[in-house]
Amino acid sequence: MRSSLRHPSWFRFRGARYRRNVAGCGLTTFPRQDRAFAATLPCLFPAGFESEPACSVGSGPSGSEAPYTLPPWLRGRPGRNDRAVHLRAEDGPAAVVLEPGLVVLRQALSREEQVALAAEAWDFGARTVGPSDPSGHGFFEEDGGLRGPMGSRGRIFEACCKLPSRLSESLLKASASWVRCARAADATMPQHEASHLLLLYYRLGGTLGFHRDEQANDGTGAEPVVNLSLGAEIDFALRHEHSDVARVVTLRSGDVLLFGGPCRRLLHAVAATRAVPDTVLPADAGDGRLSFTLRHAPEVTGHEYLYADFRPQPEDPKRKLTGDELLLGSDEAQRRLRKMSS
Numbered sequence: 001m002r003s004s005l006r007h008p009s010w011f012r013f014r015g016a017r018y019r020r021n022v023a024g025c026g027l028t029t030f031p032r033q034d035r036a037f038a039a040t041l042p043c044l045f046p047a048g049f050e051s052e053p054a055c056s057v058g059s060g061p062s063g064s065e066a067p068y069t070l071p072p073w074l075r076g077r078p079g080r081n082d083r084a085v086h087l088r089a090e091d092g093p094a095a096v097v098l099e100p101g102l103v104v105l106r107q108a109l110s111r112e113e114q115v116a117l118a119a120e121a122w123d124f125g126a127r128t129v130g131p132s133d134p135s136g137h138g139f140f141e142e143d144g145g146l147r148g149p150m151g152s153r154g155r156i157f158e159a160c161c162k163l164p165s166r167l168s169e170s171l172l173k174a175s176a177s178w179v180r181c182a183r184a185a186d187a188t189m190p191q192h193e194a195s196h197l198l199l200l201y202y203r204l205g206g207t208l209g210f211h212r213d214e215q216a217n218d219g220t221g222a223e224p225v226v227n228l229s230l231g232a233e234i235d236f237a238l239r240h241e242h243s244d245v246a247r248v249v250t251l252r253s254g255d256v257l258l259f260g261g262p263c264r265r266l267l268h269a270v271a272a273t274r275a276v277p278d279t280v281l282p283a284d285a286g287d288g289r290l291s292f293t294l295r296h297a298p299e300v301t302g303h304e305y306l307y308a309d310f311r312p313q314p315e316d317p318k319r320k321l322t323g324d325e326l327l328l329g330s331d332e333a334q335r336r337l338r339k340m341s342s
């Protein structure tokens with residue numbers, strides 16, 4: 001640990017107090033309206049570490065960025081910026097504040113904890129949903145395909161209190177500590193009580209386009225989305241607006257990403273997936289990835305079944321009503337969508 005004695009530990013930004021060793025903060029990582037102000041703060045980019053008893057808060061090497069090429073399927077759409085930068089952040093037990101409201105916790109679980117959680121989640125999710133199992137809890141269709149949109153991923157959405165207790169107890173405890181840790185590093189990260197889990201299983205190569213978490217089942221407040229990755233590593237792309245340069249951060253097995261407060265409505269995408277040599281996933285899951293997303297979404301309590309299937313896309317010929325349309329009615333669902341994407 002290097003001492004940060006030469007620099008005070010805290011700085012103020014837009015009225016909030018931050019640890020000063022913010023990682024990955026090239027100016028492009030600040031919301032556009034804040035960049036001019038951020039440029040006046042050279043103290044944002046020191047290379048220094050400091051420890052904290054409950055949670056070590058660190059930074060990347062010096063907030064370095066490298067050009068990143070988005071995959072072709074994420075490029076070339078009208079009104080979208082095709083440029084991206086890769087944010088380098090060092091490994092280690094550290095909270096990396098990429099921007100107020102956007103925090104990565106490296107290796108938030110030990111390898112043993114990852115193996116145990118992956119086994120528990122696979123046991124819960126690796127089943128077929130069909131007439132014989134109407135619970136809706138399963139990654140697979142009867143033909144062996146994945147149940148998500150266009151077979152891209154297995155998907156289970158459920159209230160935490162309805163999960164098998166071994167899964168919910170360990171996840172809720174861990175999630176509370178990750179939020180505490182993120183808040184210790186970032187004063188703008190709101191408090192969070194997880195009400196729901198979205199559990200996804202991707203086969204190797206599984207990706208996801210840019211979207212905002214904006215439906216009622218995503219939670220509609222400022223509480224963070226808390227996302228844990230197990231298995232394959234991914235390049236996670238983030239930006240506030242489609243016209244912004246995307247920032248890409250690599251998430252490895254055991255890493256947690258939180259986006260809340262000023263970053264709660266970030267656009268995000270899984271741009272690439274890579275197999276890892278010694279996966280923590282059970283053998284049957286192959287080189288895939290499990291994604292656990294914990295959300296505060298009390299509005300949908302008791303209505304989880306409306307969100308058992310992924311929201312179909314407008315161009316989907318088999319488009320059914322979305323969960324929000326069923327829960328809130330078409331007008332309210334449309335009004336919220338317009339508000340969130342304006």
Ligand SMILES: O=C(O)CCC(=O)C(=O)O
Nearest residue numbers: 200208213227268270291
């Ligand atoms: O794969 C992931 O971890 C991201 C999932 C996601 O963003 C979502 O389902 O809304």
Ligand SMILES: [Fe+2]
Nearest residue numbers: 211212213268
């Ligand atoms: Fe999302």
